[in-house]
Amino acid sequence: MGTASELIMYDYPTLLREHHLKATPQRTAILQVMAHEGHISIEMIYEKIKGLFPSLSLATIYKNMIAMQEQGIVKELKIAGFKNRYEIQKQPHHHMVCQKCGSIVDVEFDVAQALEGVSKSHGFELKQIDLSISGICDKCR
Amino acid sequence: MGTASELIMYDYPTLLREHHLKATPQRTAILQVMAHEGHISIEMIYEKIKGLFPSLSLATIYKNMIAMQEQGIVKELKIAGFKNRYEIQKQPHHHMVCQKCGSIVDVEFDVAQALEGVSKSHGFELKQIDLSISGICDKCR
DNA sequence: TTAGTCAAGGAGAAAAATTATCCTTTACTT
DNA sequence: AAGTAAAGGATAATTTTTCTCCTTGACTAA
Ligand SMILES: [Mn+2]
Ligand SMILES: [Mn+2]
Ligand SMILES: [Zn+2]
Ligand SMILES: [Zn+2]
Numbered sequence: 001m002g003t004a005s006e007l008i009m010y011d012y013p014t015l016l017r018e019h020h021l022k023a024t025p026q027r028t029a030i031l032q033v034m035a036h037e038g039h040i041s042i043e044m045i046y047e048k049i050k051g052l053f054p055s056l057s058l059a060t061i062y063k064n065m066i067a068m069q070e071q072g073i074v075k076e077l078k079i080a081g082f083k084n085r086y087e088i089q090k091q092p093h094h095h096m097v098c099q100k101c102g103s104i105v106d107v108e109f110d111v112a113q114a115l116e117g118v119s120k121s122h123g124f125e126l127k128q129i130d131l132s133i134s135g136i137c138d139k140c141r
Numbered sequence: 142m143g144t145a146s147e148l149i150m151y152d153y154p155t156l157l158r159e160h161h162l163k164a165t166p167q168r169t170a171i172l173q174v175m176a177h178e179g180h181i182s183i184e185m186i187y188e189k190i191k192g193l194f195p196s197l198s199l200a201t202i203y204k205n206m207i208a209m210q211e212q213g214i215v216k217e218l219k220i221a222g223f224k225n226r227y228e229i230q231k232q233p234h235h236h237m238v239c240q241k242c243g244s245i246v247d248v249e250f251d252v253a254q255a256l257e258g259v260s261k262s263h264g265f266e267l268k269q270i271d272l273s274i275s276g277i278c279d280k281c282r
Numbered sequence: 283t284t285a286g287t288c289a290a291g292g293a294g295a296a297a298a299a300t301t302a303t304c305c306t307t308t309a310c311t312t
Numbered sequence: 313a314a315g316t317a318a319a320g321g322a323t324a325a326t327t328t329t330t331c332t333c334c335t336t337g338a339c340t341a342a
Pocket of ligand 1: 039087093094095105106
């Protein structure tokens, strides 16, 4: 059995309420699909759960992604060559993207480490590194 | 005076022909604007050069960005929170993005170095690190 | 429990972004 | 200078995202 702290990660209604969002069935389903599929697009989320909610609107998913991003529950991933993907926010980590199949694997490592080592350990042929750091520039502070 | 190798970077007609693209005035203007503005959006390119070509079509810019990306002349940047930007392909480097004003500064450093040091030297308040590496996954090879 | 209230959902329009079509123009080749 | 294939322009069509307006329902607190 898992501990309470492990299980609480999957109690999405509570997670939503803690972020001042109502725990609707649609929202909970979106989070469950994200938890199950990992890094997923808007369209894929829609396809996965419209069976459960025959009247589901695409706008509902867009609106929820914005709301949940604002609350830090989900994160938007802009990947070169692919449509935006979304994932449930967790520990800071990076991604390894296959340019062919689009699969995305989480990789956890300190940026100070060598990236070649990380990719090599996954049997991954490293072709491109995209890194951008963001914050507030000198002029804007 | 610069050397030939420095100047050749600005001979866009030649650069285009080397990549099997015709050196049209529109294309040359797009590259000149990109060289001048740095990291620029489609819309901004359009605004900057439509004065020179009264009949310029937005589709022309889109088509050219795709063609020039395929040839490795330009690179598309997907930045969290902003519209896509484009830049002329040069040495591999990373970016420092201001979440407030959207300014983008090139930063050249080995990923193995500490990122905090880089941002600090720019007076930049580091808030987020986005890094993704791409290539071909083990399964796809 | 049961109302009341405000957030959220659904339907559809609208807006924004991107791509496609089709014909004309033009850069490059010979 | 002529021929050809690529590129541009105009426009339509898609695709993606956002908005409006009304209805529904989750949460609150009696
Ligand atoms: Mn991830
Ligand atoms: Mn750059
Ligand atoms: Zn793959
Ligand atoms: Zn700034």
